[in-house]
Amino acid sequence: MLVIKIGGSLTDLDPLLEDVAACKERLVLVHGANKELNELSTRLGHPPRMVTSERGEVSRFTDTVTMDHFLMAYAGKQNKRIVERLRAHGANAVGLTAIDGGIAIGRRKPDIRIKEGDKVKLLHGDHGGSIEQIDPKLLRLLLEDGYLPVITPPAISRDGVAINVDGDRLAMEIASALEAERLLIFADTPGFLRDISDEHSVIPLIHLDEVERVAEYGKGRARVKLLAAAQAVRRGIQAVGLLDGRGEHPLTRAFEGAGTWVTA
Numbered sequence: 001m002l003v004i005k006i007g008g009s010l011t012d013l014d015p016l017l018e019d020v021a022a023c024k025e026r027l028v029l030v031h032g033a034n035k036e037l038n039e040l041s042t043r044l045g046h047p048p049r050m051v052t053s054e055r056g057e058v059s060r061f062t063d064t065v066t067m068d069h070f071l072m073a074y075a076g077k078q079n080k081r082i083v084e085r086l087r088a089h090g091a092n093a094v095g096l097t098a099i100d101g102g103i104a105i106g107r108r109k110p111d112i113r114i115k116e117g118d119k120v121k122l123l124h125g126d127h128g129g130s131i132e133q134i135d136p137k138l139l140r141l142l143l144e145d146g147y148l149p150v151i152t153p154p155a156i157s158r159d160g161v162a163i164n165v166d167g168d169r170l171a172m173e174i175a176s177a178l179e180a181e182r183l184l185i186f187a188d189t190p191g192f193l194r195d196i197s198d199e200h201s202v203i204p205l206i207h208l209d210e211v212e213r214v215a216e217y218g219k220g221r222a223r224v225k226l227l228a229a230a231q232a233v234r235r236g237i238q239a240v241g242l243l244d245g246r247g248e249h250p251l252t253r254a255f256e257g258a259g260t261w262v263t264a
Helices: 014-022 033-045 064-088 137-144 165-175 209-217 221-234 250-255
Strands: 002-006 027-031 051-054 059-060 094-095 104-109 113-118 119-122 129-134 148-152 153-155 182-187 206-207 239-244 262-263
Touching: 014 250, 027 064, 027 165, 033 064, 051 113, 059 137, 064 094, 064 148, 104 165, 113 182, 113 221, 113 239, 129 153, 129 165, 137 148, 165 182, 165 221, 182 221, 182 250, 209 221, 209 262, 221 239, 221 262, 239 250
Parallel strands: 002 027, 002 182, 027 148, 094 148, 104 153, 182 239, 206 262
Antiparallel strands: 051 059, 104 129, 113 119, 239 262
16 A cells, blocks of 8 residues: 655656556555645735744745635646546546545644744735644545545634645655555655755655754755654654655656665
8 A cells, every 4th residue: 555645846747656556555645735735825826824923934925816716726736637637548547635524634724824034924814724633434435445535625614614724744654544555745846855955965865863863964845755754754654755746757766766766
């Protein structure tokens, strides 16, 4: 059992989707649409607002208008284009959000504290949140009937509001709930880099007891992905790959050991 996450920064998905469609293992595909959302929001006159938390973490401020755009980009265009391509390659794909069937339920955090320069501000009306519960029943039904589930944020809050959740975290939570053997996270980098300016500095293998030390090499999303990978391994997933989704046959290359692998 595999869970595969496709990052929203990837532009040419067809080689990876062709590999996914040809894969003989049961799998769930999770995807983002960050680039699509940025472009759509800008075209619609409501450009993305990125904010920095007090802990230094950068995230998207998701107000009501942005959540409408989020649904258009993630649940609409990107999800259905991926399903379209997978079906063209012969996979019996079905597209869902983490809202559907209550796959991912969480807590909305409407008020967030951010730093702007030396000042701390409180922003109201955010639709960001965190995942608290995964219900894998719908995914299991689809898998048992031979479907390939294609899942994307948002999730649903306990009070029934769509919430923006981290896609890597969603993939990790789904992998854990389904007791997947491996979680594969594809992005537009060759793996976890010792030097972010040098694509040849990939660290091929990271054990759990090395994660805290190695995480210092990562910045922004790379560090977040590594920490999510470590948490997945702690929950029983045998190995998590931080992998390059660019070029020909990325899934095949991953199975051959390319990229960075996090294990116990």
